[in-house]
Each structure stands twice: as C-alpha cells, then as structure tokens.
Amino acid sequence: MSDFKLKAGALALSAALLTPVAAHAAVEGPSGMDFYDIPSINTNQNGDLIWYRDASVNLGAGAALAKAYNVMYRSTDSLGAENAVTGTVLISSNEWTGAGERPTLSYAVGTHGLDQSCAPSMQLQAGSDYEIRNIRAALEKGYAVLVTDYQGYTTGATPTYLAGESQAHAALDIFRAASQIPRAGIDAEAPAAVWGFSQGGQTAAWVGQIADDYAPDLDLVGVASGGTPADFPVVADYLNGSTGASFLLGGIIGLSEQYPDDIPVDQLASANGKAAIADYKNKCTFEFLFDYMNQSLSSYTVGNKDLDELLMVPSIGQRINEQNLGGAGADVPVLLYHGTADEFIPIEQSVELKKDYCRRFDKVTYDVYPSEHIVTLFQAAPTVLTWLDERFAGQNPRNSCYSFAADPVSNANPGGGDFIVTLDEWNLDAELHLATLNQTVELPEDTSITADANITDETLVGDLYVPDFDTELNILVNLDVALSVEPVGQIEATNRLSRDGILAINGSTQANVLINAAGFGWLKLPFNCKTIEPANFDLNWEGPIADFGAGGIVFEGETEFSELECGWMTALFNSLVAGPGQEYNFRLVPPAPERL
Incomplete structure (x- = not known):
C-alpha cells in the first residue's frame, strides 16, 4: 500500500471518527483480510463498534466457547488521537453461576510481535496464540472474554508496542464495543475486570490508573497485572x-x-x-x-x-518515562504478581510499584512466584482466576499493603550469555505401576527435579531427588514396605523451543529400585534388596510452552526392572517385582507461590 493511500485512509478515518451522528448502529464487516481495512464509518464515542463479524477461532478441543466475534472499534492513542482497533470477543458456553449479569473480562495479551499476522485475533483463528491456555481458563469460569489486538494491527499500520495509555484505551474501549454486537448478550453495565501479563500487565495496570477518567461508566471491579514493566x-x-x-x-x-x-x-x-x-x-x-x-x-x-x-x-x-506506572491509581482492587527468576522484567521495580499503590489505596494484593517470566505467566492463572471470581462476587481482597514479609529479590540467571531457565526443586508428582503385582506406588510429595534448561544450546541437565518412603503393597498379605528410588547419574535431555512456541523435551534418567524392609507398622524385617541394573525412564514430551508452567508437563511410559539382589528372598522378590511392563507417570510442576 502506498504512503499516499495510507495517509488518505488515515485522514478519512480521522474525519469519520470526528463526525458526530445521532445514533450508532452496528455494521457487519467483510470476510477475509478486508476486515482489517479501516472503513469510512461514522462513530461518535470511544468504544463505538465500527463493524463486527462472526469469527472462527481455534482454542483446542473442549474449550467452553459458545460464540466468537471479530470487532473493529473506535479508540484513542496515547496522545488522544482517534484510531481504530480490532479484537476478538469470546462468549463462554458455560453458564455464569454468580449473581447478576455474566461478568466481562478484558484479557490483555503480552508481546506478540509487530507483523499483522502476529495479531491476537489472527493467532486465535489459527490456534497458534501462546496465551490460549489462559483464555480458555477464563472461559471455563463463564466469563465473556474480550481480547484486544491493541492499536496498529489494522492493514498497513505498525503497532504502538508498549505505549501504555494507547494499550489501556484499547483494553477499555472493547467493553463498549462488545456490548454493541447484536444478540451477543454482553451487558455494558455488567461487572468488568482486566487481566494481563508482561505487556498485558502494563496494559492492565494502566487501566487501573486511568479508568475513572477515561471510562467512568464502566463497573470495573478488579485489575490483575503480572510481570509488569513499571519503571521503563x-x-x-x-x-x-x-x-x-x-x-x-x-x-x-x-x-x-x-x-x-x-x-x-x-x-x-x-x-x-x-x-x-x-x-x-x-x-x-x-x-x-x-x-x-x-x-x-x-x-x-x-x-x-x-x-x-x-x-x-x-x-x-x-x-x-511517561510509560512508567505509579503516581496515580483508581480506587479499584489490584492484583500484582511477579516471578523472582524473571529474566526479562526485574521483580524489584514491581515491588516499588506495589509500594506506590499502597501509599494511595489499600486494595493491593501481591503474589510472588519462584519462577521465570514465561512460566509465571501460566503458573499464576489459577490464582488469578480465583482472585477475579472473588472480585466479581463483591468480596474484599486480601491486602498485602501491611505485610511484614521481606521484599522479594531477583534470583534470575544473569543475562548476556545463554538463555537458561532454571528449574529449582520443581515438584514431581510421580507414580509407578508394578506390572506383576498390578499395584500403583506413589512417590512421596517431596520428590523433585532440579535442572538447567539451556534454551540456546538445547540441552537440559539436572538431578532427580526422591526421599525414602513407605508404601503398602499386597504381597500375599498387606505389607508396609520401605522403598527407595536411587537416581543413577544425572537427567540428560535435549529441549527445543520452536518459533511457534512449541517445546519438545527428549531425554532420560536412570534409577535403582530398593526394597529396604517389609512388615507390619513399626515391625519390619530388613531385606536390603536392590536392582542389579538401573531402570531407564525416558523423558519425552512435546507441547505448547504454556504447559511448562500451567498444568505441568507429563512424562510417561514403560520401563523394565532388572533382577534384584535380596539374599535369601531373591527368588520371591524377583518373581513379584522384576521384569518388563513397569509403567510410570511423572508430572513436573513449578513450586507454589508465596503470598505477601
């Protein structure tokens, strides 16, 4: 598109947006990429719907989605100039079980890229948006979920990435636009909230600071802002x-x-x-x-x-400096959260934002996660959604302003070298299914993995820790058995993060199985059985990067236990335990957050 056409289109839009009309009627927009060409349509208020269309989005099987729309609506940039913004409106198929109208959530995405194909509306259609898991989780709650593309994803434009007020305007104006879609069932007066992380966290925090002045009629009940760049x-x-x-x-x-x-x-x-x-x-x-x-x-x-x-x-x-947060704030509950190992946005400046907000109002909740940036984005989702549920229910928020806990400090890996994500004592929810006994043994809760995943050279090296534990096995009679899983060597794997955000891990670890004693309660006979050769556990997994911090990643498969040396009980235990077909299921999840 020529510069002349771009300038002419911009002038036409500006003139159209400034032309008052007596009433605004929703217009159905065109199919294909023509939807992103800004038309000459009159609007007279921020958030007015320029046009809309039914949308086809791919959120994966089982998503609680009844209907989806693309929208283009009027907004304003950081300088107050009118613009046109696109986005996606998602209606949950789940009933809202709370009081009043179905609540509406503006989900502010993080960094997506500047090419038009990176727009959230296009990636949601393709099923490639890396934040789909969080959006699905919000739909499960029964919310209507609105996802703005922000300014600049219309044809021929460049996004005003990290321009805080422009982003906040887009995230606020989509509430009004969504309420104007015919028969979508979105009430402009329904309780509303904004949730975002990283760039989206910046957007959400800016919403909290300007909503009273920019959108005074909106019933904003909460702002959840994570991984927030507060001090530019x-x-x-x-x-x-x-x-x-x-x-x-x-x-x-x-x-x-x-x-x-x-x-x-x-x-x-x-x-x-x-x-x-x-x-x-x-x-x-x-x-x-x-x-x-x-x-x-x-x-x-x-x-x-x-x-x-x-x-x-x-x-x-x-x-x-105008992009800095703080120095203002609406009296609306705010949830701030951050990862101590965040390698992109340091946690200390987030703590300072919390302190600034606490000097102005006392509805600030602050959560700390022991994770890096991308993991925290998804790990925090269940906690954030619980906090949003409480806001929609009208409950008072947990107040972190008077906490006596020490300020969290960064433990991120130093930058300037390889991109390394450290898994520090990540929980391993693990079980073994013994083939001959047809019984499942659950490993203790403190089982963990500590590892460094080097994204640059595509390696993962770490250690498995399994404390000794007791379990009950039926060996002719129910016996209390003292077991050990003794790692042999380190975990060694490759990890590959594709340019579509798909993570693949391929590797293995080895361990010996020990039957230390068996008996009844405190009365156990020592056996000191140990596998002659360690069992091999393949650790193969592939999926979206979201799984790395959300529901966890699962390694499962079969292995073989070699014969055991058990002294006079060798023959019996080998007949009961040794052999192929031993199934395992390991689910790796990050540690729990702290609450300040």
Whole structure:
C-alpha cells in the first residue's frame, strides 16, 4: 500500500471518527483480510463498534466457547488521537453461576510481535496464540472474554508496542464495543475486570490508573497485572544486551510509532539498525526472541549511541518515562504478581510499584512466584482466576499493603550469555505401576527435579531427588514396605523451543529400585534388596510452552526392572517385582507461590 493511500485512509478515518451522528448502529464487516481495512464509518464515542463479524477461532478441543466475534472499534492513542482497533470477543458456553449479569473480562495479551499476522485475533483463528491456555481458563469460569489486538494491527499500520495509555484505551474501549454486537448478550453495565501479563500487565495496570477518567461508566471491579514493566528506564537497562534484548528493540520501534517526532528512529538508527527494524516488523515473539538475544541497543544506532545516551535526549527521556506506572491509581482492587527468576522484567521495580499503590489505596494484593517470566505467566492463572471470581462476587481482597514479609529479590540467571531457565526443586508428582503385582506406588510429595534448561544450546541437565518412603503393597498379605528410588547419574535431555512456541523435551534418567524392609507398622524385617541394573525412564514430551508452567508437563511410559539382589528372598522378590511392563507417570510442576 502506498504512503499516499495510507495517509488518505488515515485522514478519512480521522474525519469519520470526528463526525458526530445521532445514533450508532452496528455494521457487519467483510470476510477475509478486508476486515482489517479501516472503513469510512461514522462513530461518535470511544468504544463505538465500527463493524463486527462472526469469527472462527481455534482454542483446542473442549474449550467452553459458545460464540466468537471479530470487532473493529473506535479508540484513542496515547496522545488522544482517534484510531481504530480490532479484537476478538469470546462468549463462554458455560453458564455464569454468580449473581447478576455474566461478568466481562478484558484479557490483555503480552508481546506478540509487530507483523499483522502476529495479531491476537489472527493467532486465535489459527490456534497458534501462546496465551490460549489462559483464555480458555477464563472461559471455563463463564466469563465473556474480550481480547484486544491493541492499536496498529489494522492493514498497513505498525503497532504502538508498549505505549501504555494507547494499550489501556484499547483494553477499555472493547467493553463498549462488545456490548454493541447484536444478540451477543454482553451487558455494558455488567461487572468488568482486566487481566494481563508482561505487556498485558502494563496494559492492565494502566487501566487501573486511568479508568475513572477515561471510562467512568464502566463497573470495573478488579485489575490483575503480572510481570509488569513499571519503571521503563530500569527495565530497558535490564533488557539491554541481555536475554530479552529483542523486547527493548521492539519497544523502541513501538514507541517511535506513537511518538515519531520525539523518538525519530529513522534519524537514530544506523544502517544495521534500519535493517533490524525492517526484519523485526515481520516477525512474531518466538522468532525475534532468539534472533536479537543479547544484542546491545548501541549496535543499531548512529554513532553507536548506547541506551544511557539516548535517554539523556530530552524528548526521548520524557516519552520513555511517561510509560512508567505509579503516581496515580483508581480506587479499584489490584492484583500484582511477579516471578523472582524473571529474566526479562526485574521483580524489584514491581515491588516499588506495589509500594506506590499502597501509599494511595489499600486494595493491593501481591503474589510472588519462584519462577521465570514465561512460566509465571501460566503458573499464576489459577490464582488469578480465583482472585477475579472473588472480585466479581463483591468480596474484599486480601491486602498485602501491611505485610511484614521481606521484599522479594531477583534470583534470575544473569543475562548476556545463554538463555537458561532454571528449574529449582520443581515438584514431581510421580507414580509407578508394578506390572506383576498390578499395584500403583506413589512417590512421596517431596520428590523433585532440579535442572538447567539451556534454551540456546538445547540441552537440559539436572538431578532427580526422591526421599525414602513407605508404601503398602499386597504381597500375599498387606505389607508396609520401605522403598527407595536411587537416581543413577544425572537427567540428560535435549529441549527445543520452536518459533511457534512449541517445546519438545527428549531425554532420560536412570534409577535403582530398593526394597529396604517389609512388615507390619513399626515391625519390619530388613531385606536390603536392590536392582542389579538401573531402570531407564525416558523423558519425552512435546507441547505448547504454556504447559511448562500451567498444568505441568507429563512424562510417561514403560520401563523394565532388572533382577534384584535380596539374599535369601531373591527368588520371591524377583518373581513379584522384576521384569518388563513397569509403567510410570511423572508430572513436573513449578513450586507454589508465596503470598505477601
């Protein structure tokens, strides 16, 4: 599309949006990509529906979805200029069992990428959106779920990525737009909430700060904001030259789109920088994440100006600091949550945001997760949804403002090298099914795995820990049996994260099985049985990265127990325990969060 056509289209939209009309009627939009071409349709209020259509979305089998729509609606950018934004409206097939009208949740997505194909509405249609699991979980609750694309995913535009107010406007205006879809059953006066993580956490927190002024008629009952970039200079410094360097580059591109005069990227970027920007605009999250990892901003600027030098330019520093959160806030309950091992957004600046909010109102809940960025996104979902249920029910939130707990500090792996995700004592919910006895043995609750998953060189190395435990087995009679599972060597595996966000783990670990004693209660006879050769447990799994932090990843299969050495009981125990067909099921989940 030519610059002339883009400018003409923008002028037509601006004129149309500014033209008042007596009443607004919903219009059904076109099929295909024509839906994303902005029409000349009159609207007179933020959130007015420009047009809509039935949507086909792929949330996976069993999703609680009754109906889906694509919408285009009027909103405003961070400077107050009118714009058009697209999004998706999802109606749950589950009945709302609470009081009053079905609540409405604006789900603010995190970083998706700047290419039009990265738009949440398009990825939901394709079934490739990496946040589908959280969206499905919200639909299970019976909510109507609204997913804005944010500004810039219309045809020919570039998203204003990380422009906080623009994102918040889009997340608020979709409430009104959804209520105007004919027969969708969304009540504009129903209780509403916003939930987001990372870029979405920034969006949600901005909603909490501006909702009273921007959307005073909205019945906003809660804001859930996780992994939140609250102090932009601090976050930018943390990202620069580190694992998440691509997000800094994307932020410069997005903010320069919103503030072209104040952040003149065409003048600031070197030839290498302009090439990187052009490339970046054609990629989605799991493509550019690895392509620009550990790159310093200075490698893209004229004269190799570094981040500190750029922030000293008054217009740039002003616009970057304008994205900071805090200093304001509506008196609406806020849930903030963060991972201590977050390698993209440091937890300390999130704690400072909590303190700022607590100085202004006392409806702040703060949760800490022992996980890195992507894991926390999905691990936190059940807790967030419980918190939202409580807000929709009108309950008072748990208050973290008067907690005496020490401030959490980052234990993230240092940036600048390989992208390593540390699994620190992750819980292993494990069981073994003994073939001959046809009985299942559950390993103790403290069973865990500690490992480093190196995403860069695609390796995973770690250790299995299984404490000694007692179980009951029927060996002619019910006996109390003292068992041990003794790891042999380390867990060794490959891990591959595809550019579609699909994680594949392939590896194995070995362990000996020991029957230490058997008897009744405290009266046990020692046997000291041990397998002659360790059993091999294949650890093979493939699925969306969401499973890594949500319901856990499951390794299952069959193994063989070698013969045991048991002294005078060798023949009996070998007949009962040794042999092929021993089934195992290991579910690996991150540790529980802390509550402050």
